[in-house]
Amino acid sequence: MTEEKAQAYWRENISTILKLLVVWFLVSYGAGILFINQLNAIEISGVKLGFWFAQQGSIYVFVILIFVYVKMMNRIDEKYDVHE
Amino acid sequence: MDLQTLIYLFVGLSFALYIGIAIWAKAASTKDFYVAGGGVHPIANGMATAADWMSAASFISLAGLISYKGSDGGAYLMGWTGGYVLLALLLAPYLRKFGKFTVPDFIGDRYYSSLARTVAVIATIFVSFTYVAGQMRGVGIVFSRFLQVDVNTGVIIGMVIVFIYAVMGGMKGITYTQVAQYTVMIIAYLIPAIFLSLMVTDNFFPQLGIFAKTTFAFHDGVKEIPAGTFLMHALDTSLTDLGFKAYTQPGNLWNMFMLTVALMVGTAGLPHVIVRFFTVPKVKDARASAGWALFFIAILYTTVASVAAFSRVNTIDRVQNVEYKTWVTQGVKKADGRENHGAWFKTWENGSLLAWNDRNGDGKIQYAAGKAFDDKKGKPHFDGKKTAPDGHRLTTNALPAKGAKPFDNEVYIDRDIIVLANPEIANLPNWVIALIAAGGLAAALSTAAGLLLVISASISHDLLGQVIYKDAKTGKSKLSEKSELLAARLAAVAAIVVAGYLGINPPGFVAQVVAFAFGLAAASFFPAIILGIFDKRMNKAGAVAGILTGLIFTFAYIVYFVFMGGDKSDYLFGIAPTGIGTLGMVLHFIVAYVVSRMTEPPPQHIQDLVEHIRVPRGAGEAHDH
Numbered sequence: 288m289t290e291e292k293a294q295a296y297w298r299e300n301i302s303t304i305l306k307l308l309v310v311w312f313l314v315s316y317g318a319g320i321l322f323i324n325q326l327n328a329i330e331i332s333g334v335k336l337g338f339w340f341a342q343q344g345s346i347y348v349f350v351i352l353i354f355v356y357v358k359m360m361n362r363i364d365e366k367y368d369v370h371e
Numbered sequence: 372m373d374l375q376t377l378i379y380l381f382v383g384l385s386f387a388l389y390i391g392i393a394i395w396a397k398a399a400s401t402k403d404f405y406v407a408g409g410g411v412h413p414i415a416n417g418m419a420t421a422a423d424w425m426s427a428a429s430f431i432s433l434a435g436l437i438s439y440k441g442s443d444g445g446a447y448l449m450g451w452t453g454g455y456v457l458l459a460l461l462l463a464p465y466l467r468k469f470g471k472f473t474v475p476d477f478i479g480d481r482y483y484s485s486l487a488r489t490v491a492v493i494a495t496i497f498v499s500f501t502y503v504a505g506q507m508r509g510v511g512i513v514f515s516r517f518l519q520v521d522v523n524t525g526v527i528i529g530m531v532i533v534f535i536y537a538v539m540g541g542m543k544g545i546t547y548t549q550v551a552q553y554t555v556m557i558i559a560y561l562i563p564a565i566f567l568s569l570m571v572t573d574n575f576f577p578q579l580g581i582f583a584k585t586t587f588a589f590h591d592g593v594k595e596i597p598a599g600t601f602l603m604h605a606l607d608t609s610l611t612d613l614g615f616k617a618y619t620q621p622g623n624l625w626n627m628f629m630l631t632v633a634l635m636v637g638t639a640g641l642p643h644v645i646v647r648f649f650t651v652p653k654v655k656d657a658r659a660s661a662g663w664a665l666f667f668i669a670i671l672y673t674t675v676a677s678v679a680a681f682s683r684v685n686t687i688d689r690v691q692n693v694e695y696k697t698w699v700t701q702g703v704k705k706a707d708g709r710e711n712h713g714a715w716f717k718t719w720e721n722g723s724l725l726a727w728n729d730r731n732g733d734g735k736i737q738y739a740a741g742k743a744f745d746d747k748k749g750k751p752h753f754d755g756k757k758t759a760p761d762g763h764r765l766t767t768n769a770l771p772a773k774g775a776k777p778f779d780n781e782v783y784i785d786r787d788i789i790v791l792a793n794p795e796i797a798n799l800p801n802w803v804i805a806l807i808a809a810g811g812l813a814a815a816l817s818t819a820a821g822l823l824l825v826i827s828a829s830i831s832h833d834l835l836g837q838v839i840y841k842d843a844k845t846g847k848s849k850l851s852e853k854s855e856l857l858a859a860r861l862a863a864v865a866a867i868v869v870a871g872y873l874g875i876n877p878p879g880f881v882a883q884v885v886a887f888a889f890g891l892a893a894a895s896f897f898p899a900i901i902l903g904i905f906d907k908r909m910n911k912a913g914a915v916a917g918i919l920t921g922l923i924f925t926f927a928y929i930v931y932f933v934f935m936g937g938d939k940s941d942y943l944f945g946i947a948p949t950g951i952g953t954l955g956m957v958l959h960f961i962v963a964y965v966v967s968r969m970t971e972p973p974p975q976h977i978q979d980l981v982e983h984i985r986v987p988r989g990a991g992e993a994h995d996h
Binding site: 293296297300304307308311315316319320321323324327331332333334335337338339341342343345346347349350352353354356357360361364369370371 | 437442444445446448449452453455456459460461464578581582583584601602603604619621624627628631635653654655658659661662665666669672673675676982985986987988989
């Protein structure tokens with residue numbers, strides 16, 4: 288692999304990771320901690336939304352995030368022909 | 372069949388299964404022993420990781436902790452799951468590509484330094500031992516409660532079982548045993564949760580139970596909460612009536628933030644978790660495997676919030692204003708005809724984990740906020756086996772000050788018993804209780820085995836193979852394959868003995884000890900590995916300075932505030948010791964960066980190594996040096 292291609296691969300890898308980490312941060316630290324009081328004003332079937340994110344919602348999103356990452360990275364690996 | 376026979380049967384069958392698997396999966400080479408031969412399927416590895424990860428603390432203590440903390444407990448739920456996102460995105464694929472056996476392997480090779488490797492070995496051993504002590508304690512608690520044996524005997528039985536399959540099978544034996552243990556554990560957690568959910572809310576899925584309405588009316592001691600109230604409303608109302616903070620009311624958000632970071636980063640930095648990703652065939656599999664691991668963990672973790680909420684409502688419903696003597700001996704009927712039997716209360720009281728202090732002398736139990744016993748932590752000091760005429764155990768505590776709102780609390784409940792006592796509190800069938808015993812043991816044993824393996828590998832492979840018996844010319848170990856395998860087995864034996872000793876003479880209670888391990892992992896391994904992958908310029912001096920800073924700072928802070936009686940008002944930036952790993956990590960990053968930029972860049976072959984681990988192709992199998 289050429290130096291240039293390797294750098295492009297790495298850049299795309301990093302930007303994928305960063306995008307996913309933004310979501311990771313928003314659902315846990317954002318919804319479950321920093322904005323928990325604001326979100327708690329919204330209630331679904333008796334459950335306050337901020338509370339739900341902190342105790343359940345964020346976990347669902349985490350699982351989805353990893354599988355999305357696996358999919359995206361497999362595509363990038365093939366695009367740059369570095370897949371196994 | 373009576374309860375005791377059922378428990379022996381369930382626990383016995385599960386042990387037979389684990390040993391059977393160990394015989395089938397005997398390790399023949401160091402590669403089998405350290406990384407299960409490197410050919411584990413990602414889904415199987417995900418399941419094994421989940422079992423490895425979910426400890427006695429997750430299984431036994433977590434729901435009780437959340438139940439007690441309410442909203443703030445979210446830190447544990449997010450922290451212990453969100454770390455897998457970091458693991459999947461930032462560590463697992465690259466460490467798999469690196470393709471060695473242990474975490475000190477990576478630190479030692481990437482920072483071309485025996486010193487860094489040795490520090491990593493010491494940190495691995497320390498973190499793993501603090502964690503394993505908690506597991507052995509968990510084994511002891513389950514044994515003493517369910518098998519009617521002494522805690523110490525319980526610990527020794529646990530040691531023998533782990534000994535058989537960890538020493539014989541190594542990582543290979545452990546991996547396949549953990550798949551079985553995950554299955555036992557998850558069934559044992561879900562079945563009582565489903566029963567509870569149906570009982571409290573009529574909803575089959577416990578995850579959805581928190582959105583449901585209560586099926587029964589109960590009197591919280593101040594007023595009647597009618598059936599058909601939203602569960603969370605019933606909880607908030609009754610707790611505020613009793614002088615507690617509302618269940619969904621967040622507390623100190625700054626501490627919650629710091630704790631969540633420390634737990635997440637600590638999870639991603641724990642050697643026994645990281646090493647699992649060395650066992651899959653490809654980089655691609657390492658990524659997927661982290662996803663499966665979290666999927667299997669999430670099945671349990673998304674249930675925890677509900678179990679916590681159900682059991683808090685249940686406790687109030689069952690305990691409030693019952694007449695002690697009748698309740699624990701023959702049981703009472705609730706106003707709506709439901710059975711309510713207090714035998715469980717007596718059992719746990721005999722185990723010193725529950726206590727009642729009849730402060731107003733009315734013969735009835737009152738549950739509210741505040742301490743029932745005059746003690747720093749509100750704990751009872753039992754007066755030997757002495758009991759009052761009504762049968763409750765007497766204590767030597769002085770009487771606490773009276774006059775709390777709405778009335779004085781008379782009960783002490785140890786948080787660790789919630790999950791174990793739940794099925795009895797809810798009158799679930801005996802086989803469910805037997806299942807819980809087997810599940811608790813599966814959780815503790817699977818984690819203990821994973822940790823012991825990491826300890827033995829860091830001694831035989833890293834310390835003996837790569838530091839002490841390293842051939843200076845070839846850079847290879849002078850130990851033959853056979854003698855390293857023997858060394859690994861002997862190290863595992865030694866580790867089990869030390870772990871057993873720590874289980875019998877524990878340095879603190881389960882949760883506190885485990886929090887210690889997280890803080891240290893967060894402040895030492897996580898930043899060192901991240902920088903090793905993402906910062907090509909990071910060198911030996913920076914890494915060593917960073918690891919030492921993170922480790923010493925975090926260690927000193929925890930020791931000072933937890934074990935030497937440091938006062939809360941002296942907290943640095945108001946951070947509690949459980950969350951201090953976060954600051955340790957930040958310091959590690961800063962020190963490592965500054966020192967590395969002031970010193971020589973790493974040699975060319977190291978920079979090539981970094982380039983190499985950044986691309987998936989050519990991973991090959993995990994190999995020796």
